[in-house]
Amino acid sequence: xxxxxxxxxxxxxxxxxxxxxxxxxxxxxxxxxxxxxxxxxxxxxxxxxxxxxxxxxxxxxxxxxxxxxxxxxxxxxxxxxxxxxxxxxxxxxxxxxxxxxxxxxxxxxxxxxxxxxxxxxxxxxxxxxxxxxxxxxxxxxxxxxxxx
Amino acid sequence: xxxxxxxxxxxxxxxxxxxxxxxxxxxxxxxxxxxxxxxxxxxxxxxxxxxxxxxxxxxxxxxxxxxxxxxxxxxxxxxxxxxxxxxxxxxxxxxxxxxxxxxxxxxxxxxxxxxxxxxxxxxxxxxxxxxxxxxxxxxxxxxxxxxxxxxxxxxxxxxxxxxxxxxxxxxxxxxxxxxxxxxxxxxxxxxxxxxxxxxxxxxxxxxxxxxxxxxxxxxxxxxxxxxxxxxxxxxxxxxxxxxxxxxxxxxxxxxxxxxxxxxxxxxxxxxxxxxxxxxxxxxxxxxxxxxxxxxxxxxxxxxxxx
Amino acid sequence: xxxxxxxxxxxxxxxxxxxxxxxxxxxxxxxxxxxxxxxxxxxxxxxxxxxxxxxxxxxxxxxxxxxxxxxxxxxxxxxxxxxxxxxxxxxxxxxxxxxxxxxxxxxxxxxxxxxxxxxxxxxxxxxxxxxxxxxxxxxxxxxxxxxxxxxxxxxxxxxxxxxxxxxxxxxxxxxxxxxxxxxxxxxxxxxxxxxxxxxxxxxxxxxxxxxxxxxxxxxxxxxxxxxxx
Numbered sequence: 001x002x003x004x005x006x007x008x009x010x011x012x013x014x015x016x017x018x019x020x021x022x023x024x025x026x027x028x029x030x031x032x033x034x035x036x037x038x039x040x041x042x043x044x045x046x047x048x049x050x051x052x053x054x055x056x057x058x059x060x061x062x063x064x065x066x067x068x069x070x071x072x073x074x075x076x077x078x079x080x081x082x083x084x085x086x087x088x089x090x091x092x093x094x095x096x097x098x099x100x101x102x103x104x105x106x107x108x109x110x111x112x113x114x115x116x117x118x119x120x121x122x123x124x125x126x127x128x129x130x131x132x133x134x135x136x137x138x139x140x141x142x143x144x145x146x147x148x
Numbered sequence: 149x150x151x152x153x154x155x156x157x158x159x160x161x162x163x164x165x166x167x168x169x170x171x172x173x174x175x176x177x178x179x180x181x182x183x184x185x186x187x188x189x190x191x192x193x194x195x196x197x198x199x200x201x202x203x204x205x206x207x208x209x210x211x212x213x214x215x216x217x218x219x220x221x222x223x224x225x226x227x228x229x230x231x232x233x234x235x236x237x238x239x240x241x242x243x244x245x246x247x248x249x250x251x252x253x254x255x256x257x258x259x260x261x262x263x264x265x266x267x268x269x270x271x272x273x274x275x276x277x278x279x280x281x282x283x284x285x286x287x288x289x290x291x292x293x294x295x296x297x298x299x300x301x302x303x304x305x306x307x308x309x310x311x312x313x314x315x316x317x318x319x320x321x322x323x324x325x326x327x328x329x330x331x332x333x334x335x336x337x338x339x340x341x342x343x344x345x346x347x348x349x350x351x352x353x354x355x356x357x358x359x360x361x362x363x364x365x366x367x368x369x370x371x372x373x374x375x376x377x378x379x380x381x382x383x384x385x386x387x388x389x390x391x392x393x394x395x396x397x398x399x400x401x402x403x404x405x406x407x408x409x410x411x412x413x414x415x416x417x418x419x420x421x422x423x424x425x426x427x428x429x430x431x432x433x434x435x436x437x438x439x440x441x442x443x444x445x446x447x448x449x450x451x452x453x454x
Numbered sequence: 455x456x457x458x459x460x461x462x463x464x465x466x467x468x469x470x471x472x473x474x475x476x477x478x479x480x481x482x483x484x485x486x487x488x489x490x491x492x493x494x495x496x497x498x499x500x501x502x503x504x505x506x507x508x509x510x511x512x513x514x515x516x517x518x519x520x521x522x523x524x525x526x527x528x529x530x531x532x533x534x535x536x537x538x539x540x541x542x543x544x545x546x547x548x549x550x551x552x553x554x555x556x557x558x559x560x561x562x563x564x565x566x567x568x569x570x571x572x573x574x575x576x577x578x579x580x581x582x583x584x585x586x587x588x589x590x591x592x593x594x595x596x597x598x599x600x601x602x603x604x605x606x607x608x609x610x611x612x613x614x615x616x617x618x619x620x621x622x623x624x625x626x627x628x629x630x631x632x633x634x635x636x637x638x639x640x641x642x643x644x645x646x647x648x649x650x651x652x653x654x655x656x657x658x659x660x661x662x663x664x665x666x667x668x669x670x671x672x673x674x675x676x677x678x679x680x681x682x683x
Contacts, residue, residue, distance in 0.1 A: 196682050212679070214457055217534055220532045222532065233527075238527070240467050244464055
C-alpha cells in the first residue's frame, strides 16, 4: 500500500484534491483509477482501506466506502475477506478502455471548442500534436504497449 | 422526533420539527445563531422538554430513562462544570457513567489539545474549555453523541485535530454523531447527512451528496447565459459588467454540458456552504437586489465563524 | 441504582467539598474554642461554645453547591435527575450520620473529661446530652439533613424558576409564616403555644424537623424533575 502516489500526494502539497466539482465518492473512485492507470497501484496489490482514505482526505468514511464499492461493482477492485481491497487483474486495461471512450468527450471536444475560438484549424492542430513526443503518427505503433 | 415544538414565552424555538436520525451516520446540524440547533439537541438528550410533539430515542422516550440516557452524550457549548473540578476530575466522572469510556483515548486527546490536566476548569481559556467537552464527547464513545458548536475558541490547528480524531474514531467505532456548526466549509466533507434549521423550522433534511448535486453555477456572457437558463429555476444571480453568473437548480445532462461548453459558458460546482446560505436566505424571504456586489460580500461573511 | 452510586462517587471526586472542608471546620472550630477557653480565667464557671453548629451552616451551603455546580454537569453526562437526587442526598445522609455519631462520641468524651478539662460545653449541651444516645443521633442527623435539604431545595427552585421564581417562593413562605403568626395571635393561642414549646424535647423537635426535611426533600425532587441545566 503505497500512500505516496502522485494523486494522493497532491493534498500534502496544499492542493486540495477533493473539491465540490463532483460527488466526493466519484472523486475517490477516480483517484484510485488514476493510480491504477499510472501504474502506482499494480494489479493484485493492496489498496488503502476506506478508513485510511477517509482519514487522509478528511471525508466521511461512508462516502469513501461508496467510492471504493463503486470500483468493486465495476470489477476494478475486489475484496479479500479479512485482508482488504485489492486491484483486480485486468483492471488497468478496463479503466484505460473506459477512459479512451471518454477521451473524446473530456479532452478532444473542449480542445476543439477552444481551438475554434482562437481560430486554430485542423491542420495547425495536427502540427501541434506532431510536436508532442510519442504522438506523431510514425511513432504510434512502437508506443502502443506499456505507455506510462 | 415527530412534530415537536418548543415554545419559550413568546418565542417558538422549535416549530413543528419532524426528523429521523438513522444510526451510525454523521449528521451536520446547521443553521444561524438562535435557529434552534441547541434546543433540538437538548430535547433529544432529555435535558430540555418539548412543549408538544413526541420524541423517541432508541425506541423509547428519553426522559428520565436511564436505559436510553446512558447511551447519549451531550456536552454543551457552554457546559458548566463543578466548581473546583479539573479536567482529570471531569474525565473521572465521565468514566463512571459511560461504559464505553476509553481513558487512554481521553489522555491522548488531552495531550493532543495541550490541556492542562491539573488546572481548574474555571480557569481554562475558552479554547481549552471547548477541548474538555470535545474530549469527553469523543472518549465517551456513546452511541448517540452530540457536539454543540465544539469549535468555539479552538484555533484552526485544534479544529483540524478535532475533525481528524473524530473521523478516525468514528471509522473504528461507528456511532451516531450530530455535529452543529457554523463553519460549514470545514465540516462539509465529513457529513453524511445535513439538517438545516432556521427560526425553529427544518428547511433542509437530506444526504450531503444529494444536496451538493442539486445545483450548478453557470457563468459567461449575460445574454447567452440567460437564454441558456431560460427554462430553469434560478437560485441566485450575479452580474459583473457584461458577465452573469447564475446558480441553477438541478444538474446538466452531458448533452447540455456540451451545449454550454460550445457557447463558451463555464460550469462550476456549488459548495455546500453556498447552498446552505442560499436556502437559509430563501427561507427568510430575503430578496437579493440583482446587481449588488454587496450580496456577494454578505454571502461570504455569513459563512465565516461567529 | 448503580448510577445513583455513581453520582455519589462523582460528588466525591473532589474530596474537599464533601469531606475535606467539613473536617477542617470541625477540627478548626474545636481547636479554636479550646484555645479561647484556655485564655478565659477558670473561675468563670461553665463556658459554652457554639462551635458545634459551625459545620451545620456549611452543610447548608453544601446543599446549594451540590445542586448548582454539579447538576448541569451530571445532566451533560446524561444522568437522570432521579439518580442525581438519590445519589447526592444519599451521600450526604451517610456523611450526616457519620458526623452525628461523631458528635455523640465527642459529647460523651466532653462529659467524661469535665468539659475538656476547662469546664467547657461544646458538644454535650445539657438539654441534648441528657437524652439517650439514639435520640441524640437522631436529633443531630435530622438537623443536618434539614439544613442540607434547605440549601438543596432553594438551589433547585432557583435553577427551575430563576430569580423571579425564587423571590416569589420566599415571599409566599413569608406570607404563610406571617399568616400563621397572625392566626395564632388572633385566636389567642399564644399561651397554649408557649406551653407546648416548653414540653418540646430534642426528640419531638427532631420529629418536627424531620417532617420539614422530608417536605423539603420531596419538594426539591419534584422541582428537579423539570429543571434544565
